Amino acid sequence: MKIIHKIPEMQKITKKLHSANKTIGLVPTMGALHGGHISLIQRARKENDCVIVSIFVNPTQFGPNEDYLRYPRPFNKDVRMCKKYGVNYVFAPTPKEMYDINHLSYVTVEKLSNILCGEFRQGHFRGVTTVVTKLFNITQPDRAYFGEKDYQQLMIIQKMVNDLNFPVKIIPCPTIRENDGLALSSRNLCLSKNERIRAGKIYRILLRVKKLFHEKKLLSADKIVNYIKNEIRRVPGLRIQYVKICNSKTLDEIKGKLYSPARILIAVWDGKTRLIDNIEI
Amino acid sequence: MKIIHKIPEMQKITKKLHSANKTIGLVPTMGALHGGHISLIQRARKENDCVIVSIFVNPTQFGPNEDYLRYPRPFNKDVRMCKKYGVNYVFAPTPKEMYDINHLSYVTVEKLSNILCGEFRQGHFRGVTTVVTKLFNITQPDRAYFGEKDYQQLMIIQKMVNDLNFPVKIIPCPTIRENDGLALSSRNLCLSKNERIRAGKIYRILLRVKKLFHEKKLLSADKIVNYIKNEIRRVPGLRIQYVKICNSKTLDEIKGKLYSPARILIAVWDGKTRLIDNIEI
Numbered sequence: 126m127k128i129i130h131k132i133p134e135m136q137k138i139t140k141k142l143h144s145a146n147k148t149i150g151l152v153p154t155m156g157a158l159h160g161g162h163i164s165l166i167q168r169a170r171k172e173n174d175c176v177i178v179s180i181f182v183n184p185t186q187f188g189p190n191e192d193y194l195r196y197p198r199p200f201n202k203d204v205r206m207c208k209k210y211g212v213n214y215v216f217a218p219t220p221k222e223m224y225d226i227n228h229l230s231y232v233t234v235e236k237l238s239n240i241l242c243g244e245f246r247q248g249h250f251r252g253v254t255t256v257v258t259k260l261f262n263i264t265q266p267d268r269a270y271f272g273e274k275d276y277q278q279l280m281i282i283q284k285m286v287n288d289l290n291f292p293v294k295i296i297p298c299p300t301i302r303e304n305d306g307l308a309l310s311s312r313n314l315c316l317s318k319n320e321r322i323r324a325g326k327i328y329r330i331l332l333r334v335k336k337l338f339h340e341k342k343l344l345s346a347d348k349i350v351n352y353i354k355n356e357i358r359r360v361p362g363l364r365i366q367y368v369k370i371c372n373s374k375t376l377d378e379i380k381g382k383l384y385s386p387a388r389i390l391i392a393v394w395d396g397k398t399r400l401i402d403n404i405e406i
Numbered sequence: 407m408k409i410i411h412k413i414p415e416m417q418k419i420t421k422k423l424h425s426a427n428k429t430i431g432l433v434p435t436m437g438a439l440h441g442g443h444i445s446l447i448q449r450a451r452k453e454n455d456c457v458i459v460s461i462f463v464n465p466t467q468f469g470p471n472e473d474y475l476r477y478p479r480p481f482n483k484d485v486r487m488c489k490k491y492g493v494n495y496v497f498a499p500t501p502k503e504m505y506d507i508n509h510l511s512y513v514t515v516e517k518l519s520n521i522l523c524g525e526f527r528q529g530h531f532r533g534v535t536t537v538v539t540k541l542f543n544i545t546q547p548d549r550a551y552f553g554e555k556d557y558q559q560l561m562i563i564q565k566m567v568n569d570l571n572f573p574v575k576i577i578p579c580p581t582i583r584e585n586d587g588l589a590l591s592s593r594n595l596c597l598s599k600n601e602r603i604r605a606g607k608i609y610r611i612l613l614r615v616k617k618l619f620h621e622k623k624l625l626s627a628d629k630i631v632n633y634i635k636n637e638i639r640r641v642p643g644l645r646i647q648y649v650k651i652c653n654s655k656t657l658d659e660i661k662g663k664l665y666s667p668a669r670i671l672i673a674v675w676d677g678k679t680r681l682i683d684n685i686e687i
Binding site for chain 1: 413417421424425427506509510511512513514515516517518535536539540543544546565566568569570571572573
């Protein structure tokens with residue numbers, strides 16, 4: 126396994142791989158790798174000749190008051206994990222390598238970037254689509270792997286790839302969870318013991334409401350949303366940012382009678398840590 | 407020579423070319439090919455194994471009151487010219503093939519897109535950078551050829567390629583001119599006989615002012631700009647949109663004492679037709 130820090134070197138390698146007819150799978154990460162990332166790497170390992178994991182805490186997707194500085198960066202541990210799971214290249218550029226001091230170019234996906242998390246994290250998705258464009262251009266993947274945990278991000282990237290014709294197939298991978306249901310996330314490292322315990326309740330509430338829906342005990346979107354909000358409010362220390370039910374494909378909000386395909390999306394503050402989750406219903 | 411109308415077919419071909427280690431040169435055009443385009447094609451022919459010319463009048467770079475509908479589209483003649491000059495593929499998609507009815511993704515280059523032509527053509531350069539991104543993703547060129555006649559466009563695309571790491575080399579090519587100095591442009595086809603005659607005066611005024619500068623008879627940017635404006639105003643039927651002197655690399659406007667590298671950029675209405683030109687000074 127090789128660790129690459131420079132863009133031209135990475136581009137040279139990927140060009141060579143393509144002319145040798147090798148397929149490339151990219152797993153874009155911000156490091157602090159956990160079981161969710163590992164599942165992406167394993168899937169990429171199965172489907173491609175060469176696996177590249179990018180590790181880059183992307184400054185342009187953090188707001189000025191967000192956790193860019195305290196985001197965990199256990200680089201050496203990440204590298205060991207990549208090696209263990211058969212990654213060929215770790216691409217780990219510095220912010221300076223990625224962003225010119227006079228950087229002016231951005232990729233935006235309108236509408237989808239301004240709802241849900243985008244409503245509360247101004248500019249976040251523009252940062253995501255811009256850095257993913259850069260990573261695609263640098264690593265030239267045949268396939269790129271994204272977790273469903275960041276469901277809105279996945280939809281936005283899929284839309285960007287369709288609209289702008291990137292020659293890459295986006296592979297969505299299911300959310301990996303702890304035993305108590307908490308979706309794996311690098312930010313879980315920031316939770317205190319008590320915060321961690323109550324965090325596990327979020328997904329269990331989602332599961333319960335899904336069951337009630339399928340038992341026809343809760344049918345309208347508004348009732349489901351209210352039920353979730355009430356349940357979350359009963360957990361001391363959790364603060365709701367949003368709970369919405371959306372069309373799983375367009376992310377259009379569903380009000381009133383539920384229709385298929387629908388997905389509940391939720392963002393909750395647990396102490397100083399913001400947690401997101403989602404479930405198909 | 408093959409004519410390709412569909413995006414997936416073009417992508418399949420370019421992928422095959424790369425895995426066969428062939429280099430690709432792209433000449434992006436809106437058709438109505440003239441000597442300027444031919445010079446790009448010839449340069450691409452010399453430097454690449456395979457030459458792709460795209461012919462697409464891109465709706466997203468025209469404003470609502472602009473000449474999208476009356477823009478010339480002599481497709482069969484264009485195809486014959488491509489054949490004659492050794493082009494391998496003409497990529498000619500329909501607007502429907504290029505833009506999903508729910509298209510949401512755009513590439514923008516801030517600052518540079520809002521000055522000069524961008525001040526008068528809102529959204530124009532966003533349309534250009536978006537379609538060029540799409541064309542790059544579809545044709546995967548090693549080199550792409552752009553004329554210096556659209557100097558601001560060239561600078562914006564170069565900035566986009568640098569900022570977003572597109573694995574393509576932008577090759578700027580000199581403006582080709584008629585005998586009287588008029589820069590070749592597809593829009594010249596829209597000029598009446600009288601309009602055509604006075605159009606030739608624009609470049610001759612630029613040449614004269616460059617001479618005066620090098621003879622040290624006109625030294626400050628403001629004086630040069632005023633001289634040009636006065637000269638253009640003396641030609642009945644020409645209307646100035648802007649005359650500016652800019653740093654050739656950053657496009658920052660130069661006021662006062664001139665410094666190197668500097669370029670005069672000009673946009674002039676000739677009847678209903680908007681003409682642009684520029685000269686290094």
